[in-house]
Amino acid sequence: MNAQLQPTGSAYFIAKETERPENHTLSVLVDNEPGVLARVIGLFSGRGYNIESLTVSETEHEKHLSRITIVTRGTPHVLEQIKHQLERIVPVHRVVDLTVLAGELGQDRPMERELALVKVAGTGDHRVEALRLAEAFRANVIDANTEHFIFEITGKVSKIEQFIAIMKPLGLVEVCRTGVAAMNRGPQGM
Amino acid sequence: MSNGQNETGRREMSGAEMVVQALKDNGVKHLFGYPGGAVLPIYDELFQQDDVEHILVRHEQGAGHAAEGYARSTGKAGVVLVTSGPGATNMVTPLQDALSDSIPLVCITGQAPTMLIGTDAFQECDTVGITRPCTKHNWLVKDVNDLARILHEAFHVATTGRPGPVVVDVPKDVQFAKGIYTPPQTAPRTSYQPKVQGDLEKIKAAVALMAEAKKPIIYSGGGVINSGPEASHLLRELVDLTGFPITSTLMGLGAYPASGKNWLGMLGMHGSYESNMAMHDCDVMICIGARFDDRITGRLNAFSPNSKKIHIDIDPSSINKNVRADVPIIGDVGRVLEDMVRLWRATAKTDKKALYPWWEQIAKWRARDSLAFKPNNDVIMPQHAIQRLYELTKHLDTYITTEVGQHQMWAAQHFHFDKPNHWMTSGGLGTMGYGLPAALGVQIAHRDSLVIDIAGDASVQMTMQEMSTAVQYEAPIKIFILNNQYMGMVRQWQQLLHGNRLSHSYTEAMPDFVKLAEAYGGHGIRCEKPGDLDDAIKEMISVKKPVIFDCRVAALANCFPMIPSGKAHNEMLLPDEATDEAVANAIDAKGRELV
Numbered sequence: 001m002n003a004q005l006q007p008t009g010s011a012y013f014i015a016k017e018t019e020r021p022e023n024h025t026l027s028v029l030v031d032n033e034p035g036v037l038a039r040v041i042g043l044f045s046g047r048g049y050n051i052e053s054l055t056v057s058e059t060e061h062e063k064h065l066s067r068i069t070i071v072t073r074g075t076p077h078v079l080e081q082i083k084h085q086l087e088r089i090v091p092v093h094r095v096v097d098l099t100v101l102a103g104e105l106g107q108d109r110p111m112e113r114e115l116a117l118v119k120v121a122g123t124g125d126h127r128v129e130a131l132r133l134a135e136a137f138r139a140n141v142i143d144a145n146t147e148h149f150i151f152e153i154t155g156k157v158s159k160i161e162q163f164i165a166i167m168k169p170l171g172l173v174e175v176c177r178t179g180v181a182a183m184n185r186g187p188q189g190m
Numbered sequence: 191m192s193n194g195q196n197e198t199g200r201r202e203m204s205g206a207e208m209v210v211q212a213l214k215d216n217g218v219k220h221l222f223g224y225p226g227g228a229v230l231p232i233y234d235e236l237f238q239q240d241d242v243e244h245i246l247v248r249h250e251q252g253a254g255h256a257a258e259g260y261a262r263s264t265g266k267a268g269v270v271l272v273t274s275g276p277g278a279t280n281m282v283t284p285l286q287d288a289l290s291d292s293i294p295l296v297c298i299t300g301q302a303p304t305m306l307i308g309t310d311a312f313q314e315c316d317t318v319g320i321t322r323p324c325t326k327h328n329w330l331v332k333d334v335n336d337l338a339r340i341l342h343e344a345f346h347v348a349t350t351g352r353p354g355p356v357v358v359d360v361p362k363d364v365q366f367a368k369g370i371y372t373p374p375q376t377a378p379r380t381s382y383q384p385k386v387q388g389d390l391e392k393i394k395a396a397v398a399l400m401a402e403a404k405k406p407i408i409y410s411g412g413g414v415i416n417s418g419p420e421a422s423h424l425l426r427e428l429v430d431l432t433g434f435p436i437t438s439t440l441m442g443l444g445a446y447p448a449s450g451k452n453w454l455g456m457l458g459m460h461g462s463y464e465s466n467m468a469m470h471d472c473d474v475m476i477c478i479g480a481r482f483d484d485r486i487t488g489r490l491n492a493f494s495p496n497s498k499k500i501h502i503d504i505d506p507s508s509i510n511k512n513v514r515a516d517v518p519i520i521g522d523v524g525r526v527l528e529d530m531v532r533l534w535r536a537t538a539k540t541d542k543k544a545l546y547p548w549w550e551q552i553a554k555w556r557a558r559d560s561l562a563f564k565p566n567n568d569v570i571m572p573q574h575a576i577q578r579l580y581e582l583t584k585h586l587d588t589y590i591t592t593e594v595g596q597h598q599m600w601a602a603q604h605f606h607f608d609k610p611n612h613w614m615t616s617g618g619l620g621t622m623g624y625g626l627p628a629a630l631g632v633q634i635a636h637r638d639s640l641v642i643d644i645a646g647d648a649s650v651q652m653t654m655q656e657m658s659t660a661v662q663y664e665a666p667i668k669i670f671i672l673n674n675q676y677m678g679m680v681r682q683w684q685q686l687l688h689g690n691r692l693s694h695s696y697t698e699a700m701p702d703f704v705k706l707a708e709a710y711g712g713h714g715i716r717c718e719k720p721g722d723l724d725d726a727i728k729e730m731i732s733v734k735k736p737v738i739f740d741c742r743v744a745a746l747a748n749c750f751p752m753i754p755s756g757k758a759h760n761e762m763l764l765p766d767e768a769t770d771e772a773v774a775n776a777i778d779a780k781g782r783e784l785v
Contacts, residue, residue: 030381031379031381034330035318035322035330038319038322039322042322042323046323077510080510081507081510081511084506084507084509085507087506087507088505088507089327090326090327090347090379090381090382091379091381092381093380093381
């Protein structure tokens with residue numbers, strides 16, 4: 001009996017999860033109307049999904065379409081559910097799992113970039129060192145006086161994490177990050 | 191244009207007029223509601239017309255469940271009108287109930303005027319925020335010129351695809367404001383395009399799999415009912431063509447007739463032994479409009495371990511949610527069954543002999559007689575009461591609603607349904623108090639039919655106030671209470687899980703239901719002896735006004751068979767094996783954590 005046991009990972013039965021969780025980046029095209037972001041976020045909190053990063057802005061003004069980029073973490077089974085549950089939301093036009101699509105296109109992963117503003121305050125050697133490192137990271141100075149800099153840095157998440165870590169001992173004051181914006185390589189759109 | 195109207199039906203009117211006009215244009219005949227400050231302009235418009243009949247309930251929750259009963263028994267959207275604040279929050283339970291069971295509801299709520307939204311105004315609440323997770327979609331209307339379009343869209347979203355509840359929140363100033371009304375249009379919004387036609391290649395693959403099956407089973411659900419009468423008809427045709435056995439979920443009862451020869455009875459936690467054993471041992475499972483709910487599957491990692499699974503569902507998120515489908519088919523059940531029946535006729539030859547061994551095995555399980563109970567000449571056994579109710583009403587056009595608990599499961603097991611849309615019960619959410627208002631809604635839609643709420647003494651007290659509504663509208667609903675003075679299913683679980691410590695599951699003070707019926711202006715009947723039961727039921731049927739039937743049943747009867755939590759289909763607890771000791775040890779430590 002029960003020769004072929006296949007745990008399915010339902011919330012109901014506490015079965016061992018055999019699949020490993022992965023980070024995936026989803027692009028969600030939605031009508032830009034009141035409450036649409038609340039619907040998306042409410043879905044994630046209500047069903048116990050993770051949000052690692054989220055960005056949203058209107059991308060096609062004449063059609064009032066916004067593009068939401070969500071980095072989420074889950075097993076392949078949960079990720080499939082997230083996609084289908086998002087598609088059930090009435091103002092959602094399309095959901096593309098960019099990570100899956102990158103795999104189908106024979107690519108490692110989608111193009112992902114983040115922008116951060118990093119404020120560093122200090123004088124003397126620390127200040128010189130901060131500016132030198134910023135140049136090495138190709139960060140721009142967008143505001144400064146004799147006691148501080150605000151750096152603007154764009155790049156992969158790992159690069160930004162590294163930059164922030166390096167700035168910590170040099171007088172890091174505050175950080176503001178946009179979250180990940182992403183699309184796939186190649187000529188086609190989502 | 192001098193009178194403000196042109197050929198396309200565009201016309202200037204107030205927001206409140208638009209609401210009533212949109213109801214008419216969407217074919218609404220009945221509306222369940224309760225007035226209040228924030229919907230008075232709409233009530234004023236209702237007062238001045240006769241096309242839409244308003245049913246005044248006693249509590250907004252009653253309006254919601256009545257609309258659900260109305261929707262479930264007619265296949266049309268149920269419509270509710272309530273005020274802001276408490277009116278809206280009282281609707282939350284029916285909205286979630288309708289979402290869980292895929293019932294089309296359109297709920298219009300009043301709201302504080304737009305300039306007061308956000309100021310904690312009197313009877314203001316964040317209605318769209320509160321109802322967002324318990325609706326299919328909702329809208330706050332801030333401009334009267336959007337109102338007509340949104341109302342039409344609300345009906346479209348509620349009734350198409352996987353049906354569900356929607357809320358349209360209309361601030362009071364929008365109800366007074368003048369704007370242009372536009373009639374319903376055929377072009378829906380581009381982001382909402384439910385897929386109704388199944389993928390033909392997948393359906394071919396399913397038919398091929400079915401043709402090779404040695405131990406097949408059809409497992410159908412509420413989706414067949416929701417798809418409309420034609421889907422039930424096609425389901426029957428498919429069963430006849432293939433000769434496959436069929437079982438159904440609680441929500442799907444009636445799609446295939448209980449009198450049909452291939453019927454195995456309901457499956458799941460309190461389903462029949464033969465249906466659950468057949469599910470466990472089958473080699474091909476055809477799931478039609480059902481969603482592998484935890485009450486159906488039992489322990490998931492032991493669920494039907496050796497079968498290929500075909501899953502037909504209109505909602506892509508139902509596929510692979512709990513159970514992996516080998517052949518997923520996304521589409522409306524009716525459309526998919528049409529293709530499936532056609533392909534089966536064209537390609538597959540039914541070899542009914544090949545199914546003989548399977549039917550022989552099923553006959554052995556059936557012989558176990560899992561729904562049997564010990565008859566009693568002194569006290570009324572609840573199962574016996576349902577059986578007599580069925581026998582005495584089956585020749586009539588009878589609609590059954592239920593509350594939630596043991597009586598609900600006994601009704602599902604012992605009342606037999608031969609037609610779809612005649613069985614209304616709260617399946618997914620399990621809402622005690624659903625049945626009485628639902629019966630009211632069914633009776634409003636079917637004036638001359640017999641509508642019975644099979645109730646429990648605890649559940650029925652949650653929405654008893656709607657008796658008053660039934661009396662007001664001369665809706666002769668019959669409330670058949672299996673009165674054991676316990677919250678029977680709670681007690682049963684306390685016996686199973688908590689060492690028979692019956693914490694707060696006994697109702698020491700019970701109203702006199704006969705006097706209660708009379709106080710409301712209805713008719714009360716009490717029956718305590720099995721010998722009096724038939725006459726009492728006949729009296730209930732013959733009385734042409736609302737009846738409360740206080741059927742005093744064996745207090746400690748429990749509902750079997752049962753798949754205890756955390757167990758598989760082939761580990762059922764059968765009635766003759768359910769000794770006190772077996773009951774006490776039926777659920778292990780892991781199962782205790784489950785619901």
